[in-house]
Structure formats: structure tokens, C-alpha cells
Amino acid sequence: MTAAAAALDALGDPTRRRVLEVLSGGERPAGAVVDALREHGPISQPAVSQHLRVLLDAGLVTVRAEGTRRVYALGAEGLVAVREWLVRLTDPLAPFAQPLDALATEVARGRRARRPEGPGGQARRA
Amino acid sequence: MTAAAAALDALGDPTRRRVLEVLSGGERPAGAVVDALREHGPISQPAVSQHLRVLLDAGLVTVRAEGTRRVYALGAEGLVAVREWLVRLTDPLAPFAQPLDALATEVARGRRARRPEGPGGQARRA
DNA sequence: TTGTTCCATAAGCACTCACTTATGGAGAGG
DNA sequence: CCTCTCCATAAGTGAGTGCTTATGGAACAA
Secondary structure, three states, rough: OOOOOHHHHHHHHHHHHHHHHHHHHEEHHHHHHHHHOOOOOOHHHHHHHHHHHHHOOOOEEEEEEEEEEEEEEOEEEEEEEHHHHHHHHHOOOOOHOOHHHHHHHHHHHHOOOOOOOOOOOOOOOO | HHHHHHHHHOOOOHHHHHHHHHHHHOOHHHHHHHHHHHHOOOOOOHHHHHHHHHHOOOEEEEEEEEOOEEEEEHHHHHHHHHHHHHHHHHHOOHHHHHOHHHHHHHHHHHHHHHOOOOOOOOOOOO
């Protein structure tokens, strides 16, 4: 939910997406990410560091200290949140996963389509 | 690719995400989208129209003219592009989908090459 | 015709945010 | 100790963009 929001906000930036694509090749220290990004165009080390911070806060990457290096890797938490948000959008049944029987009943019963009515017509809707 | 980039850029805005969530309940004319968004806070009709345009360009929604109304619905094109981008990130084999035979060969050869024995052998490399 | 509804576009503005340079802390080694 | 490498943070700046109000076109009704 709000995790998906943070992740999708982070994915809104093309440079951050490229960082993730770099990390999809395996974990790398921050410096290696900088080098990889520089093959697509000039960018400063602090810029990459700031992007990594945003991705970290969004759960899209993880960090591990190794000596003087900070090794980054793809983070399942954020990626799963995005995937679930997408599924929820597409799959109309997902929000009703709990009362599954009630939903099935409604679907079976339901083909007599009713259009929303006019004045005062707030129909019974489960 | 660039379709995923456009879609992810569009998904970077919270208001646009809410538009998609509204449309996940079924297709709606633009005015109904405005009404739905207003339940979360004040917003102008042009603002929603501009967001719908961005979503349309990104393939995340489709439009259909119906009389004087413009009926919007979720667009598969953009959503699929995002899903595939996510899969490509996570699945390390995806980039090698083309030379599938070569990959299979490599896998088979790897198994043949190392025939570790007994209980003690733990070395497992990917 | 006139009037009304629905919606997109134009123009302008404020604010976010991605970038830069400068700086300093933490670890490894001489 | 000192030095070098690696990296994060601070501070400031410019461009992008999401918002607003104003406007007009298109379809339908009277």
C-alpha cells in the first residue's frame, strides 16, 4: 500500500531505474554502480549516493557493509510491493479475497445487470 | 523498454495512481473520475484531464468516445510493459531468452562437468 | 436556433527534486 | 601517527511538472 507508493515514486526516475537494472546483474558496491552509470552519461558520485538512499528507503535495494564498501543489492520488499499493487489493479477479485464465498455467490447470481438508480437510490451493496 | 519507461514515469505520481485505482473498478467517463478523486481531496477538472492524457500516452489507460463523454479504462499495454520490466529485473535468465538452446546446452554441460561425490561436498556455485 | 453538459487545451505560477560542488567520517594500510 | 580510498551528507541552484483559472469545441436537448 504505502510501501507500494514509496516504491513507485522511486521508480519514477529513469536514473534510479538504471541503478536497479545494474543491480539486476548482481550485488555491487556503490562505486561500481557509479562506474556503470557513467557508461550511459556523466553523473556525480553524490547523485548516485542520493538515488541509492531513495531506493533503500523504498525497500527496492538493500545494503551490506563490507569493510569500507557499501554493497547494494535488489530488495525484495519493494519489488514485491510493486508487483502486488499491479496485481491488485488488474485482478478485480483480489480486494475480496476474504469473503470468497460471498463473492462467488454474487458472481453466480449477478448477470441481471442493474444500473445505478437515481434519487435516493443507494442500493444494498455488500 | 521505452514503453515501460513511459509507464513507470506516469506511475510516479500519486494522483495518477489513484486514477488507475478508480478505473480498476471498471471503465468510467472522465467526469466520474473527477468525482471519485474529489473524495480524497480537492482537485480541478483540468488537472484530472491532464493526468488522463499522461496515462493515455503511457498506454496505461484507453479512451472510447461515447456521445459527449470520454470513457476511460485500464490499458493492458502499459500495465504489461511494467510487469515485464519487473520480471526482467528479477529473473536473471530473461535476457537470454533468445538463445534458449545454447542456455540449455550450457546447463546440461555444467551438470555433466561437475560430478561431485559424497556427503562432504558442499561447493555450490551459480 | 439557443442553451447546457462534458471535456480538452492554453497560459501562468509555485514548488518539488535531481543535480552540482564542497566537505567530512570510517576503514585499511604504510 | 598519516594517508588514501570509499562513501554519505550539506548547501545551493535550475529545470521540470503539477496545479490553477480561463477558454472554446463537440454533442445533445429544447
